[in-house]
Amino acid sequence: MTEPSRQWPLWEVFIRSRNGLDHKHCGSVHAPDAKMALQNARDAYPRRRDGGSIWVVRAEHSVASDPDAKPEMFDPAEDKIYRHPTFYTLPDEVNHM
Amino acid sequence: MYTQAMDIPSPERDETARGGPRSVREAEYEAEIDAKVARGEFIEAKDWMPEAYRKTLVRQISQHAHSEIVGMLPEGNWITRAPTLKRKAILLAKVQDEGGHGMYLYAAAETLGVARDDLVDALHSGKAKYSSIFNYPTLNWADIGVIGWLVDGAAIMNQIPLCRCSYGPYARAMIRICKEESFHQRQGYDLLLTMMKGTPEQRDLVQDAVNRWWWPALMMFGPHDSASTHSGDSIKWGIKRISNDDLRQKFVDAAVPQARVLGITLPDPALKWNEARGHWDFGPIDWSEFWNVVNGHGQCNRERLADRVQAWEDGAWVREAAMAHAEKQRKRDRLAA
Amino acid sequence: MTAATQTHPAHLEYVLRLADTSLILGQRLSEWCGHGPVIEEDIALTNIALDLIGQARLLLTHAGALEGRGRDEDQLAFLRREPEFRNLTIVELPNGDFGQTILRNYLVAAWQRELWQALPGSGDAALAAIAAKSLKEARYHVQHASDWVVRLGDGTDESHRRMQAALDLLWPYTAEFFSATPVDEAAAAASVGPAWASLEAAWTGAVTPVLEVATLAMPARTPFLSRGKAGVHSEHLGHLLTGMQHLQRTYPGGTW
Numbered sequence: 001m002t003e004p005s006r007q008w009p010l011w012e013v014f015i016r017s018r019n020g021l022d023h024k025h026c027g028s029v030h031a032p033d034a035k036m037a038l039q040n041a042r043d044a045y046p047r048r049r050d051g052g053s054i055w056v057v058r059a060e061h062s063v064a065s066d067p068d069a070k071p072e073m074f075d076p077a078e079d080k081i082y083r084h085p086t087f088y089t090l091p092d093e094v095n096h097m
Numbered sequence: 098m099y100t101q102a103m104d105i106p107s108p109e110r111d112e113t114a115r116g117g118p119r120s121v122r123e124a125e126y127e128a129e130i131d132a133k134v135a136r137g138e139f140i141e142a143k144d145w146m147p148e149a150y151r152k153t154l155v156r157q158i159s160q161h162a163h164s165e166i167v168g169m170l171p172e173g174n175w176i177t178r179a180p181t182l183k184r185k186a187i188l189l190a191k192v193q194d195e196g197g198h199g200m201y202l203y204a205a206a207e208t209l210g211v212a213r214d215d216l217v218d219a220l221h222s223g224k225a226k227y228s229s230i231f232n233y234p235t236l237n238w239a240d241i242g243v244i245g246w247l248v249d250g251a252a253i254m255n256q257i258p259l260c261r262c263s264y265g266p267y268a269r270a271m272i273r274i275c276k277e278e279s280f281h282q283r284q285g286y287d288l289l290l291t292m293m294k295g296t297p298e299q300r301d302l303v304q305d306a307v308n309r310w311w312w313p314a315l316m317m318f319g320p321h322d323s324a325s326t327h328s329g330d331s332i333k334w335g336i337k338r339i340s341n342d343d344l345r346q347k348f349v350d351a352a353v354p355q356a357r358v359l360g361i362t363l364p365d366p367a368l369k370w371n372e373a374r375g376h377w378d379f380g381p382i383d384w385s386e387f388w389n390v391v392n393g394h395g396q397c398n399r400e401r402l403a404d405r406v407q408a409w410e411d412g413a414w415v416r417e418a419a420m421a422h423a424e425k426q427r428k429r430d431r432l433a434a
Numbered sequence: 435m436t437a438a439t440q441t442h443p444a445h446l447e448y449v450l451r452l453a454d455t456s457l458i459l460g461q462r463l464s465e466w467c468g469h470g471p472v473i474e475e476d477i478a479l480t481n482i483a484l485d486l487i488g489q490a491r492l493l494l495t496h497a498g499a500l501e502g503r504g505r506d507e508d509q510l511a512f513l514r515r516e517p518e519f520r521n522l523t524i525v526e527l528p529n530g531d532f533g534q535t536i537l538r539n540y541l542v543a544a545w546q547r548e549l550w551q552a553l554p555g556s557g558d559a560a561l562a563a564i565a566a567k568s569l570k571e572a573r574y575h576v577q578h579a580s581d582w583v584v585r586l587g588d589g590t591d592e593s594h595r596r597m598q599a600a601l602d603l604l605w606p607y608t609a610e611f612f613s614a615t616p617v618d619e620a621a622a623a624a625s626v627g628p629a630w631a632s633l634e635a636a637w638t639g640a641v642t643p644v645l646e647v648a649t650l651a652m653p654a655r656t657p658f659l660s661r662g663k664a665g666v667h668s669e670h671l672g673h674l675l676t677g678m679q680h681l682q683r684t685y686p687g688g689t690w
Contacts, residue, residue, distance in 0.1 A: 006420050007214040008472070010207065027270070028204040029474050030213065032423035035581055040474035043481050044197050048277070067144045169468035169476075176464045180681035180690035181508045182457075182491050185464070186484055192467050193480040200473050238681055238690075295689040404469070412471020414596065415532045418589025425588065 010059040011037040015045055018052045028059060123147070134335045139265040142208035150334055151209055154264050156225075157336060158206040159216045164228035165199035167220075167401050171235045172244060180238060184288070188241060191281055198274045205266040221406045229387070230317050232395030239292055239299075239306035245285015247307075247314040247352065253282060254344050255318070263335035286355065293360050300360070307356070308364045315379070316387045318345040349377050444620030446500045447520060448627055449561060451617075451663045452549070453493030454521035456568075457511060458671070459542060460486030461678055462529055471532050478578060482539065485571040492564045499560075508690075512682035516672050523662030524607035526671040533586050533593065534600035540579035541604060544640050545611045547572040548633040557625035580644045587648025594649065601650050606658040611637065613659055 008030035014023035026045050031037035037056040045051065065073055081087050090097060127147045130140065140146055169192045176192065179185035203213045219225035230248055235241065256278070259271040292299045319341040331337035349368075356363050367380030389395065463483035470476030494507035505513075525542060529535045550572050553565030586593040611630060618629035645652055660668070681690070 006417060007212055008416065008420065026273070027201055028207070029200070030472065031474065032419040032585075033426065036419070036474075036585075039478065039578055039581070043478040044200055044474060047193075047197065047481075064143055067141070166468075166473065173468040176467055177461065177677045178680045180512070180688070182487055182494075182511055183508075184690055186487050186491075189464055189467060189480055189484055189487070193477055193484075196468070196473055196476050196480070200477070203473070291689055296685065296687060298685055299688050408469040408471070411469075412475075412532065414590070414592050415471040415475075415586065418593030419585050421593075422585040422589040 008032050011041070011056040012059050012062060013041040013045055014055040014057070015041075015051055016053040017046075023053065023055050029056070031056075131333065134263040134333070137261075137335075138263075139268065140263050141265045149330065153330065153334070153336065154267065155206055155209050155211055155216075157331075158202055158209075158264075158267055159211070159219070160226050160228075162199045162202035162206060162216070163220045163225055164231065165195045165202060167227045167231045167405060169195050169199075170401055170404055171231050171233070171397070172241060174235045175238060175241050178238070179241075187284060191245075191284065194277050194281070198270075198277070201270040201273055202267075205264075205270040208266045217409065221402070221409060223393075223402065226391075228317070229390045229395065230313055231401055232390050232398045233309070233313055234396050236309070237302045237306060239289065239302040240310070242285045242288035242292065242303070243306040243310045245281050245283075246289060246355070247285075247310050248317070249278065249281040249285060250352070251314050251317045251348055253278060254348055258337075258339050261335070262337075267336075286359070289359055289361075303359070304361050307361050311364050312382065312386075313390075315345060315349070315382055316384075318342070318348065320384065320387075346376055349379050353377050442620060442624055442626075444617045445558070445624060445626050446497060447617045448621040449493055449497045449500060449558075450520040451522070453490050453497055453510075454519050455525055455542070455546075456486045456493060457490035458519070458521040458674065459525040459539075460484075460490055461674060462525060462527075463535070463539075465529055466535065475532075479535075482575055482578070485568075485575070489564065489568050489571070492567075496560050496564065508682070512679045516667060516675055517665040519662070519667065519671060519675075520665060521662050521671075522607070522610055523660035523668050524604060524610070526662065526668055526674055527604075527607070528670060530600065530603075531596060533596045534603065536579050536582040536586070537597060537600045538604055539575060540583050540644070541608055541641065543572050543575035543579055545608075545633065545637055547576050548636050548640075549628070549630075552628045552633065555625075556627050558627075561627065576640075583644060583650075584648045587645070587650045597648065598650055601645070602653050605653040606656055607660050609655065609658065610660045610663060615664065617663075 009032070010028050011031055011034075012028050013026055015026050016023045029037055029040040029044060031040050034056065038054060041054050041056050042051070046054070077083075089095075126145050130144075130146060130150065133140065140150075172188065172192050172195075176185065176188055179188050203216060206216060207213055216225065220227065235244070253275070256271060256275055260268055260275055262268050262271065289303050292303050322340045322342045353363065353368065365380045367378065369378045371378045390398070393399075460483045463479055463486065466476065466479045467483070468476065470479055490511070491507050494510045498505045498507065498510055522542070524538060527538070547569065550565040550569035554562045554569075556562045556565065583597065587597045588594070612634040614629065614631045618631065621627050622629040622632075642652065662668070662671070681688070
């Protein structure tokens with residue numbers, strides 16, 4: 001096109017389908033401002049009565065962990081088995097504790 | 098809706114996708130990615146990926162998105178003329194779904210670091226392809242039903258395997274799309290059943306539409322496997338999972354009994370049950386027509402693209418004004434703070 | 435409303451005005467499907483069209499019951515002739531550019547909101563129920579359209595110029611929203627719904643500040659008065675119906 005590209009910013013969309021659940025990432029929309037981002041998300045995503053609450057966040061404001069740093073970020077949790085209930089063996093009579 | 102016919106090689110772009118010499122580190126990474134995909138694991142947006150993989154994904158996902166957007170036009174042609182208010186609402190909602198699917202797919206492509214506007218520009222300049230099926234005209238109301246039954250039916254067969262493709266954002270978009278699209282085929286078939294219960298003239302409309310769409314629908318699965326040079330990497334990377342000919346056969350086997358229930362004739366005198374194969378045999382596909390339409394010489398190639406370009410250009414002042422207003426508003430808020 | 439009940443003709447007229455206004459605006463908006471300025475907005479406009487067509491279906495079905503001649507929503511939508519339509523003239527005008535479409539949406543939705551708000555008090559229980567459902571939709575339509583009117587009115591020079599031109603074009607048609615007619619008087623007297631003239635102050639009170647924020651100059655009232663709600667239409671409705679009614683007219687007796 002002739003004019004320089006002035007693309008609307010990208011917003012990430014999170015929807016909670018009903019109270020009691022987490023907001024879940026479901027995609028993104030373009031919009032020039034927050035209000036329209038919310039409206040666009042409302043019009044595009046919960047079209048089948050699956051919406052209860054919507055968050056929109058400017059995509060550029062999300063900070064992601066580095067996939068190459070995955071070992072140091074997440075592996076240290078692997079050997080801490082005492083964080084899991086199955087680590088503790090109790091007598092059969094009370095093992096459902 | 099996606100069609101495997103988009104998996105058509107485009108020589109100039111394939112060269113760039115192959116990339117230049119790789120470093121040792123890259124080769125290691127690539128082996129790692131191949132192993133991951135082979136184990137059925139997903140690649141996510143910020144993971145390292147081979148440039149050829151990224152480019153192939155951008156091409157396939159954006160072509161898929163373009164197809165959804167251009168695919169709104171042939172059906173949109175009948176929205177204002179739908180024969181009942183219920184059918185009008187159904188068709189509007191369906192065409193809107195396609196717009197939504199285009200949006201999900203553009204969003205998936207954008208996770209690969211491309212801007213939507215650039216993808217759209219590539220469509221408008223004719224550089225990017227979209228599914229050829231949409232270059233056929235919709236000439237009577239039964240076309241809307243036949244598109245649902247045959248075209249969406251073929252698309253669904255192509256799309257379901259993509260829900261398990263190796264690129265996470267694409268797979269997730271496809272899950273959402275398949276969920277929403279699963280009933281489009283039923284919807285179309287229901288429309289046709291209703292017309293077949295009507296007047297003889299209405300039944301003629303259905304037969305006429307089937308006659309025009311049957312062969313193009315078969316072509317949607319793309320060239321024969323023997324002639325398809327492009328599938329190797331796509332299959333290795335789990336972007337494509339089933340061969341063109343296998344899917345086409347599956348489609349024919351499903352459609353024949355459905356046509357019988359409908360009470361129409363499929364326009365292929367060679368259609369015959371093959372006991373030994375356990376499949377329906379069908380006649381030869383006219384690939385010259387397929388390539389003509391792919392290469393821009395179908396009835397509607399020029400009109401479809403011109404429609405999209407027109408809508409985009411007519412909307413330029415709107416997009417521009419919305420940005421300008423948002424900037425003004427931000428400045429005012431800053432002053433007020 | 436049972437078939438045995440004697441329906442005042444004004445009651446039917448009143449419901450048809452609402453039904454046809456939703457129907458024809460929904461028809462016009464559906465022309466945008468696939469042609470919006472950006473895909474997000476394409477989807478939004480289609481949602482509004484679907485709401486309006488949904489309203490029209492309920493209202494036409496109700497009108498058919500009031501009429502008592504066994505006509506359903508489709509017979510009323512597709513087999514009535516041009517002068518039998520009772521929509522406000524503004525909704526049959528061609529869409530124009532996106533700005534004109536969105537401004538019309540705003541002016542009409544703001545009017546519908548006032549009307550739906552007043553109708554739960556209707557003596558017609560079916561109409562009251564439709565109004566309660568439609569009110570939620572109209573509130574969203576007002577929000578969506580008014581945001582756009584402000585954005586485009588107070589956007590670029592070009593968008594401002596286009597919006598002012600759209601307002602100058604559409605404004606005279608809003609007089610019809612509130613013009614007094616015998617139908618209004620009879621419907622109000624029978625507690626079917628408010629006389630439309632009574633909605634003007636609230637509508638003007640809502641619209642004026644939005645147009646101000648949008649930096650648009652409100653045109654002066656003129657003697658122009660359109661009369662679509664009385665069945666006297668612009669030249670545009672005939673063309674719209676030609677397309678809309680094409681299949682039902684070409685293949686009479688078909689099942690769709």
